[in-house]
Amino acid sequence: MQLFVDDLTVIDFSYLCKQRGIVGESWIVDVLLDGSLNEMSMVLDFAVVKKQIKAIIDEAVDHKLLLPMQEQAVTLAESPYNEGHQTVDFVSDIASYYLQSPACAFAAIDCLTITVPAVIEHLKAIILAQLPNNVEGLTLVLRPENIPTDYYHYTHGLKLHDGNCQRIAHGHRSKIQILVDDKRDAHLEAAWCKRWQDIYIASEADRISVDDIQLSAQAMKDLTPDHQYFSYHAPQGRFDIAVDTKILDVVDCDSTVELLADFILRQVKAEHPELANNTIKVIAYEGVAKGAIVHG
Numbered sequence: 379m380q381l382f383v384d385d386l387t388v389i390d391f392s393y394l395c396k397q398r399g400i401v402g403e404s405w406i407v408d409v410l411l412d413g414s415l416n417e418m419s420m421v422l423d424f425a426v427v428k429k430q431i432k433a434i435i436d437e438a439v440d441h442k443l444l445l446p447m448q449e450q451a452v453t454l455a456e457s458p459y460n461e462g463h464q465t466v467d468f469v470s471d472i473a474s475y476y477l478q479s480p481a482c483a484f485a486a487i488d489c490l491t492i493t494v495p496a497v498i499e500h501l502k503a504i505i506l507a508q509l510p511n512n513v514e515g516l517t518l519v520l521r522p523e524n525i526p527t528d529y530y531h532y533t534h535g536l537k538l539h540d541g542n543c544q545r546i547a548h549g550h551r552s553k554i555q556i557l558v559d560d561k562r563d564a565h566l567e568a569a570w571c572k573r574w575q576d577i578y579i580a581s582e583a584d585r586i587s588v589d590d591i592q593l594s595a596q597a598m599k600d601l602t603p604d605h606q607y608f609s610y611h612a613p614q615g616r617f618d619i620a621v622d623t624k625i626l627d628v629v630d631c632d633s634t635v636e637l638l639a640d641f642i643l644r645q646v647k648a649e650h651p652e653l654a655n656n657t658i659k660v661i662a663y664e665g666v667a668k669g670a671i672v673h674g
Contacts (some may be wrong), residue, residue, distance in 0.1 A: 380531070381411045387432045389520075389662045390665045391485075392533040392549035393444035393492035393600070396451055399470040399578050399625055402531040402549020404665035405494070405520040407435060412515030434505050439485050439497065443477070448490040450666035455594055460616055462469075465594040473622035474605075476597035481546040494520045522551060523666045528567050529553040530574035534633040535617060537584065537610035547578075548616035552669070555661040556646065558653060566650075570642060578621045579633045584608040585625035635664035639672040647674065 386407045395401050408591035409431060443466070445452050449471065457463035457478050464484055466477045489496035498518045506516055535546030542548070556566040591598075593606045597620065606626060609618040631637040646658055663669035 379412070382409065383428065384408045386428065387440075388666045389435060389440045390442055390548060390550050391439055391442050392547050394446060394449070394452055394466075394468050394475075395470065395492065396449060399469050399472050400468075400475055400533045400547060400549070400578060401576050402533045402551060403522075404551040405497075405522055406666060408519035408521070410517035410519075411509075411513055412517075430508070431505060431619055434508055435501060436542075438501055438504050441545055441548040442485040443479075443545070444485045444487055445489060445498070445546040446489050446492050446496075447486050448488065451471060453594070453596070454484065454486060457592070459592045463615055465597065467597050467600070469600075473625045474602075475622070476593045476598065476601070476605075476620040477547060478592045478594075478618040479546055480617075480618065481482060482614060483547070483617070493555050523553075525551075525553045527553060527564070528571035530571040530577070532574050532577050532579050534579040535610075535619075536632065536634060537581075537612050537617070540613055542614075544612035544614055544617070546608075546619050550638065550663075550665040552663040552665060554663060555659075556640070556642070557659040557661075557662065558656050560657070560659070566646060574627065576625065578619075578626050579638070580606070580608045580619075580626060580628050581632050582628050582630050583632070584610050585628070591620060592616065599656070634669075635662055636668075636670040636672075637671040638662055643672050643674045 386409050388404055388406050392400050392402045399495050453467040455465050457465050462481055463478055464481045468475045487496055487500050501518055502516050524652050531551050533547055533549035536543045554567050554570055556563050586609045587608050588607055604623045605620045607620050631641055639660045643658055643660045659673050661671050
C-alpha cells in the first residue's frame with residue numbers, strides 16, 4: 379500500500395558549491411510512503427505526515443547552510459569563541475567565505491557535491507528512523523519551482539527574526555515581476571536576476587570591522603582586502619560572515635522580502651529617471667508562492 383502527499387512543504391536553504399560559491403535554493407517536497415496498514419487501516423495518518431515528517435525535514439535542512447563534507451574546500455570546526463557554535467571556511471572557484479554560527483545553522487551532508495540525490499539520501503535516513511514499523515519505504519521528490527521567466531538565487535539572514543530565518547546564510551530561489559504602468563518589463567526583471575545571481579545580500583547596519591569579526595584562526599590568516607564583514611546577535615546566538623565584495627550586495631535596509639521589494643523599487647526609480655512619471659510595481663518573491671508587493 380502506498381500513501382502520497384504532494385507539495386508537503388518547501389525547503390528554503392543555501393548550500394556550498396565549489397563552482398558557484400554560496401547558492402540560495404528553494405525546493406518543493408513530495409512524499410510517498412510504502413507500508414502495511416496499521417490498526418486504523420492507514421499506512422500513516424495524513425496529519426502525522428503533514429506535521430511530523432514536515433517537522434523532521436524542516437529540522438534537518440530548512441533555513442540551513444548545507445555543507446558537502448567530502449569537499450576539501452570546506453572546513454567545519456568548533457568555534458573558539460562561543461559554546462555551541464561552529465566555524466565554516468570555504469574557498470570556492472569564484473570567492474572565499476568564512477562564517478561563525480550556532481551549530482543548528484549548518485547541515486553537514488556526507489557528499490562531494492550538494493545535489494538532489496545527496497539531500498534525499500540524507501533526509502531518508504533521518505525520516506525513516508522516526509516512523510512506525512509498518513512504514514517500510516519512503517520516496518522523496520525534491521524539485522525546484524517551474525519558473526519560465528528569469529529568477530535569482532540569494533543568501534541572507536534576518537537578525538530580528540525569532541525563527542530560523544535569523545540564520546545568516548540561508549537562502550531562496552526566487553522569481554520577480556516588475557511592472558511599468560501595469561505591463562511587465564522583461565529587461566528590468568532580467569537585470570535584477572543578473573544582479574542577484576548567486577549573491578549574498580547583507581544589511582549595512584550589520585557591518586563590523588575586521589577587528590570585531592569572530593572566525594576560525596585560519597580564516598583570519600586568509601582574509602583579503604576584498605572581504606567585507608557582517609555580524610549580529612539573534613535569539614539562537616551570534617552570527618558572523620566574511621564575504622568577498624564581488625559576490626556581495628549591501629542594502630540600506632533589513633533583507634526581509636518586504637524591504638527588498640521596496641529597495642528594488644527605489645533602485646529602479648533612481649537608475650531610470652525616464653520612468654519618473656510612470657507607475658512602478660514590484661512583486662518580489664521569497665522562495666515559492668510567497669513574497670511582497672510594493673507600488674511607487
